[in-house]
Amino acid sequence: MGRERLFNLAVILALLAVPLLALALDEPFVITLATKVAILALAGVGLNIALGLGGLVSLGHAAFFGIGGYAMGILAAHAQNYEPLFSWPFLFEGSNQMPLIWLVAVLASAAAALVIGALSLRTSGVYFIMITLAFGQMLYYFAISWSAYGGEDGLSIWVRNEMPGLNTLIPIQFFGVCFALLCGALLFSARLAGSGFGLALSAARQTEERVETVGLQPFKLRLVAFVISGAITGLAGALFADLNRFVSPTMLSWHTSGEIMIFVILGGVGRLYGPVVGAAVYILLEHLLGGISEYWQIFLGLLLLGMVLFARGGLIGALLGREVAHD
Amino acid sequence: MTDTSLSPPMQPVLRVEHLSKSFGALKASNDVSLDLYPGEIHALIGPNGAGKSTLIKQISGGLQPDMGRIELLGHDVTALDTVARARMGLGRTFQISSLAMEFSVLQNAVLGALGACGKSLGFFRNVMKDKALLEVAEEALSRVGLLQAAQQRTADLSHGQRRQLEVAVALTLKPRLFLMDEPMAGLGASGSKELTGFLDQLRYEAPILLVEHDMDAVFALADRISVLVYGAVIATGTADEIRNHPEVRRAYLGEEDET
Ligand SMILES: Nc1ncnc2c1ncn2[C@@H]1O[C@H](COP(=O)(O)OP(=O)(O)O)[C@@H](O)[C@H]1O
Ligand SMILES: [Mg+2]
Numbered sequence: 042m043g044r045e046r047l048f049n050l051a052v053i054l055a056l057l058a059v060p061l062l063a064l065a066l067d068e069p070f071v072i073t074l075a076t077k078v079a080i081l082a083l084a085g086v087g088l089n090i091a092l093g094l095g096g097l098v099s100l101g102h103a104a105f106f107g108i109g110g111y112a113m114g115i116l117a118a119h120a121q122n123y124e125p126l127f128s129w130p131f132l133f134e135g136s137n138q139m140p141l142i143w144l145v146a147v148l149a150s151a152a153a154a155l156v157i158g159a160l161s162l163r164t165s166g167v168y169f170i171m172i173t174l175a176f177g178q179m180l181y182y183f184a185i186s187w188s189a190y191g192g193e194d195g196l197s198i199w200v201r202n203e204m205p206g207l208n209t210l211i212p213i214q215f216f217g218v219c220f221a222l223l224c225g226a227l228l229f230s231a232r233l234a235g236s237g238f239g240l241a242l243s244a245a246r247q248t249e250e251r252v253e254t255v256g257l258q259p260f261k262l263r264l265v266a267f268v269i270s271g272a273i274t275g276l277a278g279a280l281f282a283d284l285n286r287f288v289s290p291t292m293l294s295w296h297t298s299g300e301i302m303i304f305v306i307l308g309g310v311g312r313l314y315g316p317v318v319g320a321a322v323y324i325l326l327e328h329l330l331g332g333i334s335e336y337w338q339i340f341l342g343l344l345l346l347g348m349v350l351f352a353r354g355g356l357i358g359a360l361l362g363r364e365v366a367h368d
Numbered sequence: 369m370t371d372t373s374l375s376p377p378m379q380p381v382l383r384v385e386h387l388s389k390s391f392g393a394l395k396a397s398n399d400v401s402l403d404l405y406p407g408e409i410h411a412l413i414g415p416n417g418a419g420k421s422t423l424i425k426q427i428s429g430g431l432q433p434d435m436g437r438i439e440l441l442g443h444d445v446t447a448l449d450t451v452a453r454a455r456m457g458l459g460r461t462f463q464i465s466s467l468a469m470e471f472s473v474l475q476n477a478v479l480g481a482l483g484a485c486g487k488s489l490g491f492f493r494n495v496m497k498d499k500a501l502l503e504v505a506e507e508a509l510s511r512v513g514l515l516q517a518a519q520q521r522t523a524d525l526s527h528g529q530r531r532q533l534e535v536a537v538a539l540t541l542k543p544r545l546f547l548m549d550e551p552m553a554g555l556g557a558s559g560s561k562e563l564t565g566f567l568d569q570l571r572y573e574a575p576i577l578l579v580e581h582d583m584d585a586v587f588a589l590a591d592r593i594s595v596l597v598y599g600a601v602i603a604t605g606t607a608d609e610i611r612n613h614p615e616v617r618r619a620y621l622g623e624e625d626e627t
Binding site: 232233235236237238239240241243244247248250251252253254255256257258 | 428429430449450451454455459460462466467468469470471475478479480482483484489490491492493494495496498537540541
C-alpha cells in the first residue's frame with residue numbers, strides 16, 4: 042500500500058473515531074462538528090472532480106450546494122405543513138424521507154450544472170471563474186426574493202428528515218449516514234479518476250490540443266465532469282440543510298463557493314482526500330480559533346497563503362510530496 | 369515506391385488546394401497547394417517562420433484557413449474540427465510537445481489508444497488495466513524504443529524522448545496518414561538516424577507529410593519535397609530536383625550554407 046493510501050486510511054478512520062469517542066464521552070457537540078466535516082468534505086469531493094481532475098475553477102459551486110439545500114427545504118416544508126407541492130399530474134405532498142430528498146437534490150443540481158456548465162464551459166480561465174460566480178449570485182438573489190420559501194430569512198424545518206431503519210435524531214446515527222455517503226463519494230471519485238473518462242479529463246486539463254488530436258472532445262468531457270461534480274455538491278447541500286434543519290440564501294452565496302474551494306485547496310487540489318483534510322482543518326480552526334478571536338479567518342488566510350506559496354499540493358502535498366502516477 | 373510516376377491512378381490521401389491564411393499583414397500561407405499519396409513521404413521544408421507549422425495546424429483542424437480547401441481521403445474536411453479529422457484517421461505530432469506532462473509515458477500512450485478505439489470511455493473500470501488498450505499502447509512505445517521508460521513521468525523525459533513519445537502517441541491512433549512537425553528536432557545524430565529508419569518503413573502503413581529541418585533525413589526519406597518560403601510553395605519535386613532548383617538554392621539551401 043502506498044504512503045498516500047495509508048494516509049488516506051488514517052484520515053478516514055480518524056473522522057470515524059472522533060465522533061465514536063465523543064459518543065463514549067457524551068460530547069454530542071463534537072459529533073455535530075464531525076458531521077459537519079463529513080458533509081463539507083462531501084461538497085469538496087464534488088468540487089474536486091471539476092477543479093482537481095478537470096481543472097475547472099468554478100466559483101459557483103454554492104449554486105449546487107444551495108439547490109441541494111433548497112431541495113431538502115422545499116420538500117420537507119411542504120411535508121411538515123401538509124401543503125401539497127403540486128397536484129398534477131399526481132398529488133405530491135413533499136417528503137421527509139432522506140432517500141427521496143437526496144434523489145431530488147442530486148437531479149436538480151445535476152440539471153443546474155448541465156445548464157450552467159453548457160454556458161460557462163465555452164469560456165475558460167478568468168472568464169470561467171467570473172461566469173460561474175455570476176450564475177451562483179443569480180441564484181442567490183433569486184432565493185432572497187423568493188418569498189414563498191422564506192426569502193432572505195430562509196426556511197426552517199422542525200424535525201430532521203427520516204431515513205428508513207435509522208433514527209436520524211440521534212446525532213451519531215445521522216453522522217453515520219453522512220459518513221457513509223462521503224465514503225461512497227470518495228470511492229466513486231477514485232474509480233472515476235482511474236477510469237478512461239478520468240484519464241481523458243485529466244489530459245484535457247493538461248493539454249487540450251492533444252485530447253482533440255486523439256479524437257476526444259474536451260468540452261464534452263468537462264461538461265460531464267461538471268455535472269457529476271455539481272450533483273455530488275448538491276447532495277452535500279441537502280445533508281447540510283438537514284444538519285442545520287435550516288436552509289437560507291447564504292448557502293447559495295459566493296462565500297459558500299469560496300469556502301468549498303478553500304477545503305479543496307487547503308487539503309490539496311486533485312488529491313482524493315484533499316477535501317476531507319481541508320474541511321477537517323477548516324472546521325477545527327474555526328472551532329478552536331473562533332473561540333479566541335473573531336478574526337480567526339486571518340489565520341486561515343495566512344495558512345492558505347502559505348499553502349499556495351510553498352506547498353502547491355496543499356496539506357497532503359506538504360506532508361506526502363508529489364502524487365505518484367496511478368499504477 | 370520512390371518513383372511517384374507510378375502512382376497517378378491512386379487517389380491522394382490528402383489534398384490541399386489554394387490554402388491561404390493571414391495574420392494581419394503577414395501571409396502565413398499564400399495559395400498553398402500540395403498532396404500526399406499512399407506509401408509516400410512528402411517533406412515540407414523551409415526557413416524558420418516560413419509557415420510550416422501554420423500549414424500543419426490548418427490541415428489538422430486547429431486553425432481555420434481564410435481561403436482554400438482541404439480534402440482528406442476524398443472528403444472535403446475544410447469545415448470540420450480537429451476531433452472530426454482525427455476520427456477520420458489523421459495522426460499528428462506536434463513541434464512543441466503537447467504531451468500530458470503529469471502522466472506517465474504509458475498513460476500518454478493509453479490516452480491515444482483510448483481516443484482511437486472508438487468505444488465509450490468508461491467511468492468505473494481502471495483504464496490502465498484494459499488489456500486491449502495496453503497492448504496498443506505498449507506496442508507503439510516499443511516501436512519507438514520507449515517501452516523501458518513506460519513508467520516514467522513524462523515531465524522527467526529528455527527532449528528526445530518526448531519527441532519519441534509524440535510519435536508513439538500518433539502510432540496508437542493507427543491513422544490513415546501522419547502529419548509530423550519536426551519529429552527529429554533535438555534527437556541527436558543517432559536518434560535521428562534511428563527515427564529515419566523507422567519512418568522509412570512507416571510510410572507503407574500510412575503516408576507521412578513530414579516537416580523537418582534535418583536535411584540528411586529529408587533527402588534520405590522524401591519521395592517528394594515541397595519548399596515553403598514566406599508562406600508560398602516555391603517548388604515541389606524529387607530530392608534531386610529540389611537540390612538543383614535554382615530558386616530553392618537561392619532562397620533556402622544557400623541561406624543555410626552561409627550560416
Ligand atoms: N497565431 C498566430 N498569430 C500571429 N502570427 C502567427 C501565429 N502563428 C504563427 N504566426 C506567424 O506566422 C509565421 C509562420 O509561423 P510558423 O508556421 O510557426 O513557421 P514555421 O513552422 O515554418 O517555422 C511566423 O512569422 C509566425 O510568427
Ligand atoms: Mg514550425
